[in-house]
Amino acid sequence: MLPFTLHLQDGVPVSDQIVQAVRKAILTRLLDDGDIFPSVRTLSQELRISPTTAHKVVSQLKDEGYLASRPGIGMVVIRPQLPSREERLAHLETRCRDLIREVAELQLGFPDAVEALRRAARAQNLEETPADPRPTGTETAPERSEDEP
Numbered sequence: 104m105l106p107f108t109l110h111l112q113d114g115v116p117v118s119d120q121i122v123q124a125v126r127k128a129i130l131t132r133l134l135d136d137g138d139i140f141p142s143v144r145t146l147s148q149e150l151r152i153s154p155t156t157a158h159k160v161v162s163q164l165k166d167e168g169y170l171a172s173r174p175g176i177g178m179v180v181i182r183p184q185l186p187s188r189e190e191r192l193a194h195l196e197t198r199c200r201d202l203i204r205e206v207a208e209l210q211l212g213f214p215d216a217v218e219a220l221r222r223a224a225r226a227q228n229l230e231e232t233p234a235d236p237r238p239t240g241t242e243t244a245p246e247r248s249e250d251e252p
Contacts (some may be wrong), residue, residue, distance in 0.1 A: 105141060105149050106134050117152055121160045122167075126194070129169055129182055140178040155159055 107128035110122060128134040141149070146157035161178060164170045166231075170178045206216045 118156050118159045122163050134180045136182040138180040140180055
């Protein structure tokens with residue numbers, strides 16, 4: 104059994120989806136520093152992908168600093184420093200596109216998507232304040248009501 108979850112989607116290269124799933128597993132500590140990573144053969148068999156694709160995944164993760172080769176052990180997970188806020192936001196962007204696509208299919212609007220996110224955040228006891236309070240340069244001044252001076 105693989106130490107990460109994967110839900111394959113049409114239109115996105117399988118290798119990219121696997122790399123994304125492994126990155127997420129490492130960032131969320133499902134896979135942690137020093138954990139043994141499945142071999143190319145195991146990836147190939149468990150995911151029913153070609154050994155070439157599995158090798159590509161392992162090579163990319165190794166090149167990006169998520170895996171390291173240990174003699175006598177194989178590949179092990181290396182938990183890199185937390186990526187920048189921009190990199191973490193980019194990681195979420197794909198999932199957000201999927202959400203927005205589904206919102207449109209359900210004939211809902213952007214405010215409905217925001218409400219769904221708020222409800223999900225409350226269910227997870229996640230505060231609505233940003234984890235990184237540094238400005239991104241895209242903030243706007245809060246709207247003032249007519250009653251305010």
